[in-house]
Each structure stands twice: as C-alpha cells, then as structure tokens.
Amino acid sequence: MLQIPALEKLVHELSRLPGIGPKTAQRLAYYILKSKNSYPEKLSESLLRVQSEVHTCPECFNYTDRAICKFCEDPHRNSEILCLVEEPSDISRIESSGAYRGRYHVLHGVISPLEGINAKDLKINELMARLAASQNENNEKPIREIIFAFDADLEGDTTALYLTKSLQGKNVKISRIAHGIPMGSDIDFIDDRTMGRAMENRVEL
C-alpha cells in the first residue's frame, strides 16, 4: 500500500511486536521517519547492544550483562530459599516489594498444552540439576524451600501441579505465593474466584 519497500519492511518488522497491529506499526514507522536527532540510529544501536550484551544467567536464567546475575552473585541473599518465576520481568516486581531476599530461578514460560509448551521447553531440568547440586553433602546451605510465584491462571496452576509432583521426595519444602484480596481493595468489587480463594486460604489470627 505504501509502495516504498524500505518503509513497508519497517512496518512489517514493527508489527511483529506484541500488541502492535499493522495500523499502529504504520503510525510508529511514520513517527520514526519524522523523528529528529538521529532517533532511528539510536534505536537501532540499542537493539544491537541488547542483543550482544544481554544473555541469561547460567545459574538462574534471569537476564544479565555479567558472567553471573546480581541476584546469584550477592553473598547477602539467602541461598536456602528459591523463588520460581515465569519470566525475568517478574523478578523486578517481586524485588520492588522488598519482601524477598532469597534466590531466583526463571522458568522462561509456563506449561501450556494449548500453546504447545511442555515441561521440557522450560528451565525445569536446570532447576532439578540446581537443586541436586545444592544438596551435595559438602554444601552447608542447600535449597530448603522453593516458592512458586506464577500468574494466578490455569497455566500457572498446571505448572505448579507438575512441579509439586516432580519435587516430591526431594527433601525440599514447597510453597506458593498467596492468592487473595489485593491490599487496599474494596470487598464489594472482588470477583467470585478471588473471594473463593481468599476464604479457602484464610489465615488464623
């Protein structure tokens, strides 16, 4: 439609981004064309820099630009607790709460039969190897607890169930973050499933 191959190619590449449809991609491409201060070069540079500098940590699979990520490196963190998350972006959400000082392990997805994602596509074998290595008798601080911090949806529940089974008999406590009424919210506006969970998981005072 635009009949300018270079522009059509840019629209095509931009429309591959999540949440960016062809119409938005076209708007972005026109914005980029109109932009000043060599914005296309800067964006292009930062794309290549991310590609070359950022990789996953060999220990926990979080993103990092060092040999090992800052959470794995930090000697003040508790190595006996491991928090399992779906994506690296979940870590910053947990960190900013300040409520957790253990280590992390990123699965890079959840089990989703509908999308064809199986346990072997995730960093689960790596988790098992990490747990076994930590339980080596020479290690004074083996992993004692694994916390599941998955999204509160079907895929998160499936993954939690699968991992609970896989971790049986491995001498490790398993927990998951609590589901319930969000802080500061009005009980009137809570949906049925959340209220159900909140009742079920009520805490004795």
Added chain:
Amino acid sequence: MLQIPALEKLVHELSRLPGIGPKTAQRLAYYILKSKNSYPEKLSESLLRVQSEVHTCPECFNYTDRAICKFCEDPHRNSEILCLVEEPSDISRIESSGAYRGRYHVLHGVISPLEGINAKDLKINELMARLAASQNENNEKPIREIIFAFDADLEGDTTALYLTKSLQGKNVKISRIAHGIPMGSDIDFIDDRTMGRAMENRVEL
C-alpha cells in the same frame, strides 16, 4: 530498576515512540530479548534502511525512495488539481478510496499555536512557490483547484482559514472535503457538531 544498562537504554528508546509508555516499552524490550531468528538485527537493519533510503519528494513532500514520488511522476494524474494533506499517511487513505486522481502536497503538520507550530514550520512557502511556478505562462496545465483534506478539528480549521487568506487573489479555486454523516452510519448516533455541519452543508438534489 532493571540494572542492566543495555536493557534500560532500549526501554528508554522504545518509550519515546508515540503511545508506548515505560511499562509497554519494558514489555517490548523483554519480547525483543526473547525473540528468535535474529529479530533485533532485522528490526535494526530496517530502521537504518528507512533512514537512508526514504526522504521527502522535492515536489510534493510525500515520502519516497525515488528522486521524485510516484504521484508527482505519474503522467496520467491531473496536474490541475492539488490536494493538501497534513501528513504523508493521509495520502494512502485518500488513494484507497479511488475518488481522487489529481496531485498532492503534504504540509507536514497543521498550524497549532498551542504546540508552537506556525505557518512557517509547514510546507506552505513551498506550496506558494509550486503554485506560482505552475501559473507560469508557458505551462499549459496550471493548478486550477486546491482541495484541503485536513482533519476535522480546530487545527485543521485554523490551517484552512490561514491558507484561504494566503491564496486569495492567486487565481485558484479553493475547496475542502465535505464534513457530514459518515456513510453507513445510523443518524441516531451522530454527534451534534457533525449533524450541524451536515445540515449546514446540505446538497440540493
């Protein structure tokens, strides 16, 4: 927050795009990191390619990758009618209607005192020069009509008013595209201003 400079830079550059907030930019950056088939290189390449290949047509200021754009080059188009648009993207909207076969002139914006955009920031001097050149006595097909195809908002109206004054006495007919009820729409749901315009501009049958 991410504490990976390369990733933070990419989020920063992405969040400069229109409609992309910091949260969306972060989601896009993570998507780019996770992407396969060297997507960052492809996107980076297409950004640089657009930057180097695409420029504005010296005649009408539409975007093109040739010396002169295809609308200015096409000998079958009517050189006696000129359609004025705000942005190059408006041209494809008009073209796909198939209702116009004249030439174009892109202003690259509209007069907007609030945003500090004055007449001199637009391709208005270029329009005047183009009109004058076409009215050279050796030219058999001077511009006889100029159509304003601006957005139906305050800035569009201001620009139309300014140009109407500037073009007075220049021996050229001035028109603007019609405002009224969109085709296929239900009269019940039309807003007051549109209905007002539709009444005012009623067409005798």
